[in-house]
Amino acid sequence: MARPRKDDKRARILQAAVKVFARKGYFAARVSEIAKKAGVADGTIYLYFRNKEDLLVSLFDEVMAAHLEAGRQEMKAAPGPAARLLRMAEHHLRALGENRDLAVVFQVELRQSTKFMERFTASWLQDYFQLLYGVIEEGQRAGVFRPELPKKLVAKALFGALDEMVTSFILSGKDYDLAGLAAPVVDLFLRGVAVPGKVAHARPVLAATGAGRGGK
Amino acid sequence: MARPRKDDKRARILQAAVKVFARKGYFAARVSEIAKKAGVADGTIYLYFRNKEDLLVSLFDEVMAAHLEAGRQEMKAAPGPAARLLRMAEHHLRALGENRDLAVVFQVELRQSTKFMERFTASWLQDYFQLLYGVIEEGQRAGVFRPELPKKLVAKALFGALDEMVTSFILSGKDYDLAGLAAPVVDLFLRGVAVPGKVAHARPVLAATGAGRGGK
Amino acid sequence: MARPRKDDKRARILQAAVKVFARKGYFAARVSEIAKKAGVADGTIYLYFRNKEDLLVSLFDEVMAAHLEAGRQEMKAAPGPAARLLRMAEHHLRALGENRDLAVVFQVELRQSTKFMERFTASWLQDYFQLLYGVIEEGQRAGVFRPELPKKLVAKALFGALDEMVTSFILSGKDYDLAGLAAPVVDLFLRGVAVPGKVAHARPVLAATGAGRGGK
Amino acid sequence: MARPRKDDKRARILQAAVKVFARKGYFAARVSEIAKKAGVADGTIYLYFRNKEDLLVSLFDEVMAAHLEAGRQEMKAAPGPAARLLRMAEHHLRALGENRDLAVVFQVELRQSTKFMERFTASWLQDYFQLLYGVIEEGQRAGVFRPELPKKLVAKALFGALDEMVTSFILSGKDYDLAGLAAPVVDLFLRGVAVPGKVAHARPVLAATGAGRGGK
DNA sequence: GATGAATGAGCGTTCATTCAT
DNA sequence: GATGAATGAACGCTCATTCAT
Numbered sequence: 001m002a003r004p005r006k007d008d009k010r011a012r013i014l015q016a017a018v019k020v021f022a023r024k025g026y027f028a029a030r031v032s033e034i035a036k037k038a039g040v041a042d043g044t045i046y047l048y049f050r051n052k053e054d055l056l057v058s059l060f061d062e063v064m065a066a067h068l069e070a071g072r073q074e075m076k077a078a079p080g081p082a083a084r085l086l087r088m089a090e091h092h093l094r095a096l097g098e099n100r101d102l103a104v105v106f107q108v109e110l111r112q113s114t115k116f117m118e119r120f121t122a123s124w125l126q127d128y129f130q131l132l133y134g135v136i137e138e139g140q141r142a143g144v145f146r147p148e149l150p151k152k153l154v155a156k157a158l159f160g161a162l163d164e165m166v167t168s169f170i171l172s173g174k175d176y177d178l179a180g181l182a183a184p185v186v187d188l189f190l191r192g193v194a195v196p197g198k199v200a201h202a203r204p205v206l207a208a209t210g211a212g213r214g215g216k
Numbered sequence: 217m218a219r220p221r222k223d224d225k226r227a228r229i230l231q232a233a234v235k236v237f238a239r240k241g242y243f244a245a246r247v248s249e250i251a252k253k254a255g256v257a258d259g260t261i262y263l264y265f266r267n268k269e270d271l272l273v274s275l276f277d278e279v280m281a282a283h284l285e286a287g288r289q290e291m292k293a294a295p296g297p298a299a300r301l302l303r304m305a306e307h308h309l310r311a312l313g314e315n316r317d318l319a320v321v322f323q324v325e326l327r328q329s330t331k332f333m334e335r336f337t338a339s340w341l342q343d344y345f346q347l348l349y350g351v352i353e354e355g356q357r358a359g360v361f362r363p364e365l366p367k368k369l370v371a372k373a374l375f376g377a378l379d380e381m382v383t384s385f386i387l388s389g390k391d392y393d394l395a396g397l398a399a400p401v402v403d404l405f406l407r408g409v410a411v412p413g414k415v416a417h418a419r420p421v422l423a424a425t426g427a428g429r430g431g432k
Numbered sequence: 433m434a435r436p437r438k439d440d441k442r443a444r445i446l447q448a449a450v451k452v453f454a455r456k457g458y459f460a461a462r463v464s465e466i467a468k469k470a471g472v473a474d475g476t477i478y479l480y481f482r483n484k485e486d487l488l489v490s491l492f493d494e495v496m497a498a499h500l501e502a503g504r505q506e507m508k509a510a511p512g513p514a515a516r517l518l519r520m521a522e523h524h525l526r527a528l529g530e531n532r533d534l535a536v537v538f539q540v541e542l543r544q545s546t547k548f549m550e551r552f553t554a555s556w557l558q559d560y561f562q563l564l565y566g567v568i569e570e571g572q573r574a575g576v577f578r579p580e581l582p583k584k585l586v587a588k589a590l591f592g593a594l595d596e597m598v599t600s601f602i603l604s605g606k607d608y609d610l611a612g613l614a615a616p617v618v619d620l621f622l623r624g625v626a627v628p629g630k631v632a633h634a635r636p637v638l639a640a641t642g643a644g645r646g647g648k
Numbered sequence: 649m650a651r652p653r654k655d656d657k658r659a660r661i662l663q664a665a666v667k668v669f670a671r672k673g674y675f676a677a678r679v680s681e682i683a684k685k686a687g688v689a690d691g692t693i694y695l696y697f698r699n700k701e702d703l704l705v706s707l708f709d710e711v712m713a714a715h716l717e718a719g720r721q722e723m724k725a726a727p728g729p730a731a732r733l734l735r736m737a738e739h740h741l742r743a744l745g746e747n748r749d750l751a752v753v754f755q756v757e758l759r760q761s762t763k764f765m766e767r768f769t770a771s772w773l774q775d776y777f778q779l780l781y782g783v784i785e786e787g788q789r790a791g792v793f794r795p796e797l798p799k800k801l802v803a804k805a806l807f808g809a810l811d812e813m814v815t816s817f818i819l820s821g822k823d824y825d826l827a828g829l830a831a832p833v834v835d836l837f838l839r840g841v842a843v844p845g846k847v848a849h850a851r852p853v854l855a856a857t858g859a860g861r862g863g864k
Numbered sequence: 865g866a867t868g869a870a871t872g873a874g875c876g877t878t879c880a881t882t883c884a885t
Numbered sequence: 886g887a888t889g890a891a892t893g894a895a896c897g898c899t900c901a902t903t904c905a906t
Contacts, residue, residue: 009891025329027243031876032893041892043878052876082415104330112328113241114320114387121387136409144414146407153400154409156384157377164376171330171337184369190415191362192408193352193370198360199298199406225866247901248868257867259903268901441887457761459675463880464889473888475882484880514847536762544760545673546752546819553819568841576846578839585832586841592812593805600804603762603769616801622847623794624840625784625802630792631730631838657870679897680872689871694898871903875896882892 010048013038014062017055022101026056026109057119060110063102064124067095075131081139082190088131089162089182096166097178107167129155154189161185226264229254230278233271238317242272242325273335276326279318280340283311288347297355298406304347305378305398312382313394323383345371370405377401442480444470446494449487454533458488458541489551492542495534496556499527500563507563513571514622520563521594521614528598529610539599561587586621593617658696661686662710665703670749674704674757705767708758711750712772715743720779729787730838736779737810737830744814745826755815777803802837809833 016038020029031052035042049055071091078087096103110116132155139145162185169178232254236245247268251258265271287307294303312319326332348371355361378401385394448470452461463484467474481487503523510516528535542548564587571577594617601610664686668677679700683690697703719739726735744751758764780803787793810833817826 027328035893042876043893044891046877047890082410108327108330108333111324112243114324117324117383117387139409144411145409146411149404149409150400153397154404156380157401157404160376160378160380160383161373162376164372164379167333167376168372171333181369184366185373188365188370188373188408189404190408190410191412192404192406193355193361193365194298194406195360195362196407196412246899251868258869258901259867260865262902263865459760462878467889474880474890475888476886478881479886514842540759540762540765543756544675546756549756549815549819571841576843577841578843581836581841582832585829586836588812588816589809589833589836592808592810592815594808595812596804596808599765599808603765613801616798617805620797620802620805620840621836622840622842623844624836624838625787625793625797626730626838627792627794628839628844683872690897691872691899692870695869700897867904867906869903869905871901872899873901874899878893878895880892880894882890883888884890885888 009038009040009044013040013045013048014055014059017059018099018101018105021056021059021109022104026052026112056105056109056116059105060116060120061123063106067091068124068127070095071128072131075135081135081142081144082186084135084138085132085158085189086182086186088135089158089186090179092162093165093182094179097169100170100175103166103170107163107170125159128159132158158185158189161189225254225256225260229256229261229264230271230275233275234317234321237272237275237325238320242328272321272325272332275321276336277339279322283307284340284343284347286311287344291347291351297351297358297360298402300351300354301348301374301405302398302402304351305374305402306395308378309381309398310395313385316386316391319382319386323379323386341375344375348374374402374405377405441470441472441476445472445477445480446487446491449491450531450533450537453488453491453541454536458544488537488541488548491537492552493555495538499523500556500559502527503560504563507567513567513574513576514618516567516570517564517590517621518614518618520567521590521618522611524594525597525614526611529601532602532607535598535602539595539602557591560591564590590618590621593621657686657688657692661688661693661696662703662707665707666747666749666753669704669707669757670752674760704753704757704764707753708768709771711754715739716772716775716779718743719776723779723783729783729790729792730834732783732786733780733806733837734830734834736783737806737834738827740810741813741830742827745817748818748823751814751818755811755818773807776807780806806834806837809837 013034016034017029020034020037024030024033029052031045032042034055035045038045045055049058071088074091075084075087078084096106110120129152133151136145136149136151136154140147140149140151162182165178165181165185169176229250232250233245236250236253240246240249245268247261248258250271251261254261261271265274287304290307291300291303294300312322326336345368349367352361352365352367352370356363356365356367378398381394381397381401385392445466448466449461452466452469456462456465461484463477464474466487467477470477477487481490503520506523507516507519510519528538542552561584565583568577568581568583568586572579572581572583594614597610597613597617601608661682664682665677668682668685672678672681677700679693680690682703683693686693693703697706719736722739723732723735726732744754758768777800781799784793784797784799784802788795788797788799810830813826813829813833817824
């Protein structure tokens with residue numbers, strides 16, 4: 001009845017690609033297997049994507065665009081910098097915790113070459129970091145975040161911590177509540193490990209770090 | 217007269233492998249190119265390693281063994297939990313900041329499949345985490361680290377943050393002082409982003425974090 | 433109102449095919465490119481032609497039919513055997529010299545397989561040779577052509593010489609007056625290279641020449 | 649016993665290629681079939697040749713080099729221009745008449761694209777023509793060949809006639825004495841079709857023809 | 865131990881052709 | 886008649902690995 005239109009096929013191919021990439025890995029994934037799982041002929045894939053790599057890249061770009069926009073909206077609604085960080089963290093962990101295959105593709109397959117990594121960094125991560133920068137500066141202006149901390153360092157550290165939660169989740173093979181880790185991670189970031197007043201500065205905080213990722 | 221030629225060749229092959237893997241990526245790396253750079257015949261590689269994958273795995277295992285032992289020693293010498301975290305962070309960042317090719321292999325090439333990731337997790341990361349656990353518990357017992365924080369979460373977050381520093385360093389293409397980031401990162405972890413007293417708990421800290429990586 | 437659209441489309445497709453075959457070669461020519469240049473959909477081509485090969489064959493048959501009939505007429509009008517040979521040669525060279533794309537298709541693309549060659553031989557070349565045979569026999573009966581020469585040999589030699597002029601023209605990339613070569617070539621054939629009386633028979637002329645082309 | 653050395657394999661591959669190209673045509677020929685017929689693995693072909701096309705081109709270049717050198721030697725030994733033309737024609741027809749597969753490759757497969765044709769023209773044919781030019785000029789200086797004939801035209805016409813004999817031989821499917829046609833063809837060229845004195849000039853001989861083949 | 869010539873399995877991609885609309 | 890999205894068979898080439906020397 002409903003005519004299976006172009007976008008239907010494209011979407012089915014992408015869904016199939018996520019599954020196959022996640023299970024086999026990008027290199028071991030066979031285009032013909034993706035086609036089979038999508039219910040189309042091998043050649044049909046090439047009507048929608050330039051080649052195998054374009055499948056991965058398109059997957060990435062489209063998921064990222066949607067994810068980031070949703071994250072932006074969600075964050076806006078939160079009251080104050082601390083709550084915003086929490087929202088972002090929850091959004092990050094929820095998105096990947098809800099779709100294990102997608103998470104595998106993002107945590108593992110997309111990082112198998114500096115080429116992909118650089119693309120990842122240049123497109124998604126920069127935007128993600130911009131959001132974080134905004135929140136951090138806001139917190140510093142409001143006097144609730146330590147003003148001497150370099151925002152780039154903070155953003156990288158927070159992203160790195162969350163990223164590790166996702167990777168750990170993937171590799172655990174278990175299905176616990178990944179998004180539930182957002183709160184303790186953010187709390188850890190906000191208040192630190194040390195009992196206040198009990199730990200002296202390890203060393204004075206250095207100024208800055210030079211380039212952000214990909215600042216080539 | 218004849219010195220252990222064997223080890224000489226084996227080492228030369230591993231050195232060549234690091235370079236080629238770093239420059240081309242594991243899949244695009246050609247065994248014949250590694251052989252050429254090592255100054256041996258293609259077949260000779262198979263006298264020392266089972267196959268191409270074994271090259272990567274051996275590389276990883278040997279570097280890791282040395283690195284972890286060194287880290288363990290270095291940490292021991294540090295006075296108190298906070299200083300020990302800093303030593304570990306410095307050791308981590310120094311080792312990878314000093315050898316860009318090796319860092320590329322560890323940050324990128326070794327993560328291109330869940331298979332490698334799992335091995336990575338099972339061998340190195342668990343030991344690394346054990347070291348961190350010890351320090352964290354020591355800090356908690358000493359009353360300088362917040363006792364309610366789950367040590368697994370703290371360890372993952374710290375590792376994730378450092379890991380992101382390395383990845384960022386790799387992708388930046390620049391050659392700044394990576395190890396110098398250890399101090400600010402550890403400071404951030406110890407004291408947190410928030411100005412003490414200014415930020416309420418985002419939410420109560422949850423207890424569990426699920427499994428550690430690789431708890432399959 | 434509606435004029436024969438059908439023939440219009442068919443003709444446009446053939447014209448497009450000549451161009452694309454000439455520029456890309458038969459194998460590298462894409463049916464879709466021919467369709468595009470003809471301004472029709474890919475599938476439309478299959479309403480007029482059985483398949484890609486049929487495009488080439490139809491092209492060949494139709495051009496040949498017209499060409500040969502024209503040649504026959506033109507030849508008839510010529511006074512005497514020598515003039516007739518000249519007319520044929522001029523007709524041959526003019527037809528191909530005026531349309532470079534067509535010449536490429538006839539000299540190159542139609543000869544890429546023994547299958548096409550055989551078809552070429554069986555249809556066009558036999559008729560062409562029949563015309564030549566008639567003229568040669570006429571000349572021999574009239575006592576102006578050497579009676580001992582086997583007509584098949586003469587016909588093949590003349591055709592081969594003209595054919596080489598066309599091929600040479602194609603490959604030169606230049607646009608000189610190909611038809612103008614008809615006269616000197618025919619003169620060469622009629623009178624020979626040797627100064628009369630100065631060259632003895634190299635060897636006695638053999639009788640038979642075996643089969644004509646395609647005498648399978 | 650005798651170590652099957654490198655050249656042995658290379659030669660076997662080329663021999664197999666001639667057969668397969670001749671029977672199937674270049675495009676339809678499968679590399680794996682050539683390998684099989686040569687008794688080597690598919691990949692072995694690529695140790696000796698860059699790719700499939702290089703098989704054809706190498707075949708051509710090597711056969712041509714040998715053929716042309718032999719032709720040059722044979723011609724030298726002949727007494728006078730007329731005998732030399734005959735020797736060249738015999739050599740040409742003999743070489744191809746003796747190896748039908750090779751003849752098919754040279755007459756058909758090597759001419760399926762302007763790319764190959766141009767290569768053919770640039771390398772072999774130019775040398776062949778140079779030999780002919782020498783003989784023609786010698787004949788003209790000696791007063792036995794008509795001085796007003798442009799040597800390029802004569803060379804092309806003679807080559808074209810011989811070439812057509814070979815093509816005709818190939819397509820006939822019969823196995824007559826191709827080389828035996830050399831004498832009558834050369835006789836025809838030397839003395840012409842016309843009975844001396846019986847045929848007037850068709851038209852005055854034009855001066856020249858511009859470029860030879862490939863004179864782009 | 866060392867060599868490097870030989871192996872051959874394995875797959876991304878193209879494109880002539882079809883057929884539902 | 887016309888369309889063009891979809892099909893899927895077909896293959897050149899690479900390269901990790903082996904093994905005779």
